[in-house]
Amino acid sequence: MATMTARTLMVDGHPVALDPEGYLVSLDDWSERVAEALAADEGRELTPDHWEVIWVLRDFYRRFETAPAMRPLVKAVKQALGEEKGNSIHLMRLFPDSPAKVGARLAGLPKPTNCL
Amino acid sequence: MTDVSISRPVPQDLLVVLRHPPHGTHWLREGLDVALVAAAFGQRVGLLFQGDGIYALLKGQQAGALGQKGTHSQLAMLEMYDIETLWVSARGLNERGLSTDDLMLPVVPLEASAVTELLQRHPHTLIF
Amino acid sequence: MMLHLLNRSPRSTATYQDLSEAFGSGDHLLLIEDACYAAQVSASAVLEPFGGRVSVLQEDLVSRGLAARIDPSVGVIDMNGFLALTETHERCVSWF
Numbered sequence: 510m511a512t513m514t515a516r517t518l519m520v521d522g523h524p525v526a527l528d529p530e531g532y533l534v535s536l537d538d539w540s541e542r543v544a545e546a547l548a549a550d551e552g553r554e555l556t557p558d559h560w561e562v563i564w565v566l567r568d569f570y571r572r573f574e575t576a577p578a579m580r581p582l583v584k585a586v587k588q589a590l591g592e593e594k595g596n597s598i599h600l601m602r603l604f605p606d607s608p609a610k611v612g613a614r615l616a617g618l619p620k621p622t623n624c625l
Numbered sequence: 626m627t628d629v630s631i632s633r634p635v636p637q638d639l640l641v642v643l644r645h646p647p648h649g650t651h652w653l654r655e656g657l658d659v660a661l662v663a664a665a666f667g668q669r670v671g672l673l674f675q676g677d678g679i680y681a682l683l684k685g686q687q688a689g690a691l692g693q694k695g696t697h698s699q700l701a702m703l704e705m706y707d708i709e710t711l712w713v714s715a716r717g718l719n720e721r722g723l724s725t726d727d728l729m730l731p732v733v734p735l736e737a738s739a740v741t742e743l744l745q746r747h748p749h750t751l752i753f
Numbered sequence: 754m755m756l757h758l759l760n761r762s763p764r765s766t767a768t769y770q771d772l773s774e775a776f777g778s779g780d781h782l783l784l785i786e787d788a789c790y791a792a793q794v795s796a797s798a799v800l801e802p803f804g805g806r807v808s809v810l811q812e813d814l815v816s817r818g819l820a821a822r823i824d825p826s827v828g829v830i831d832m833n834g835f836l837a838l839t840e841t842h843e844r845c846v847s848w849f
Binding site: 573 | 705
Binding site: 642644675676677714716717737740741742743744745749750751752 | 755767768770771773774775776777844846847848849
């Protein structure tokens with residue numbers, strides 16, 4: 510399935526194609542620099558707390574080939590980082606609006622499908 | 626031979642019956658997607674594997690030709706959605722020469738009468 | 754009490770087998786579309802597990818030229834009869 514490129518983000522002089530909802534058109538384009546650029550583009554700043562969740566998201570995708578909805582994301586974060594961080598309040602604070610969608614976007618995953 | 630559960634199965638909010646094997650059609654994936662969406666919304670979901678749907682659980686599956694995604698990674702993900710109530714038709718297992726050791730997830734085999742009861746006792750059932 | 758809808762021809766034995774496993778003593782089976790072929794006298798053995806609690810949808814069997822071939826133990830119902838069945842059964846599931 511070909512994804513439409515809605516716009517291009519320049520990262521270190523290289524064009525990165527984004528779909529209409531801001532997800533990467535080619536998941537292989539992802540790098541830590543790309544994540545930072547995506548965050549800056551949305552007016553967000555990535556702290557170490559954000560990064561550890563981004564790595565949990567990327568690990569989830571590597572294992573299951575799907576971006577998680579909120580519920581499994583909470584569970585995955587809990588398993589990886591403990592009870593204190595594996596809850597929706599912590600994730601909502603890090604990625605306001607929709608942690609599953611925003612997190613997937615910054616982590617270079619496709620849009621979560623089981624999440625309306 | 627496979628041990629057959631003697632305890633009564635506990636009904637969930639939704640029962641999804643999976644009857645189609647992986648790769649050939651989209652039915653299995655569709656059924657699993659429905660189960661995952663329901664679970665993402667906090668519903669307790671049980672899965673019943675019946676007929677060729679049992680092959681969905683077979684160990685050692687891979688992506689299909691041309692890199693088409695299989696359903697095994699969806700199955701591995703069930704636990705992350707708290708879908709851990711998996712039943713399988715004991716007759717379907719035996720007919721296919723399989724035992725629970727051949728399957729990638731822990732399942733509870735059910736005799737035919739228990740399968741009947743399972744459908745009777747669930748408030749909502751979707752068959753794929 | 755469940756109403757089971759079935760739309761596969763009796764050649765799809767796996768579907769009939771899975772359905773028979775799930776079919777309860779108070780349940781009813783309605784044959785629609787290609788499942789009408791199972792209501793013929795010549796095919797009636799595939800309906801044995803359902804204990805005579807079987808109906809077939811009239812418009813689907815008429816369109817298939819089966820009107821004179823139906824086993825007398827299978828009730829023939831029209832759309833109103835279909836509707837009545839959905840009203841008298843708590844739940845409805847489809848087999849395909």
